[in-house]
Amino acid sequence: MENSTSVKSVAYPFGIALALYSIIYLVLVYVFNVSQEDWVVGLISKFIEIAIFVFALITFKKKNENVISLKQSLKVGLGAAVIGGIIAAIYTYIHYKFIYPEFLQSMYDTQVLAMSEQNLTAEQMEGALTWVEYTSSPWVYSAMQIIGYLILGFIISLLTGLIIRNNQAQDY
Numbered sequence: 182m183e184n185s186t187s188v189k190s191v192a193y194p195f196g197i198a199l200a201l202y203s204i205i206y207l208v209l210v211y212v213f214n215v216s217q218e219d220w221v222v223g224l225i226s227k228f229i230e231i232a233i234f235v236f237a238l239i240t241f242k243k244k245n246e247n248v249i250s251l252k253q254s255l256k257v258g259l260g261a262a263v264i265g266g267i268i269a270a271i272y273t274y275i276h277y278k279f280i281y282p283e284f285l286q287s288m289y290d291t292q293v294l295a296m297s298e299q300n301l302t303a304e305q306m307e308g309a310l311t312w313v314e315y316t317s318s319p320w321v322y323s324a325m326q327i328i329g330y331l332i333l334g335f336i337i338s339l340l341t342g343l344i345i346r347n348n349q350a351q352d353y
């Protein structure tokens with residue numbers, strides 16, 4: 182059976198949807214001054230991201246004559262993750278570099294305060310500060326956006342693919 186639906190035809194729109202969701206989420210968190218450490222907000226956010234991946238796979242299956250293999254599932258999910266991750270990472274960099282650089286500075290200050298309470302030696306403090314400064318940069322947050330979406334996309338595509346695949350699909 183030859184595939185009638187391309188992976189790109191589903192991965193692109195859902196990747197863009199994932200990126201748009203990520204951008205809207207960052208803007209709303211910024212505008213409404215919501216703490217990004219709020220577990221309820223984080224849980225709702227992950228649920229929406231997972232739903233986007235699941236709907237992408239279901240859409241591919243419907244467009245592909247109700248057939249999907251595990252390999253196709255992973256291709257669609259990872260394709261959406263790459264597209265969404267790259268676009269979201271670009272916005273994340275812009276957001277934390279130009280729109281809300283105070284967030285990274287506050288994260289840095291919080292981590293420095295926590296380290297100062299641990300009675301570290303000067304040498305340990307210097308090494309830790311170098312690491313905190315490195316991880317408190319916009320490009321690290323951007324890279325983590327891509328990596329996070331790739332990991333989430335792989336896991337959700339694998340699990341969903343195992344559930345919705347059918348025997349008619351060939352995995353080669």
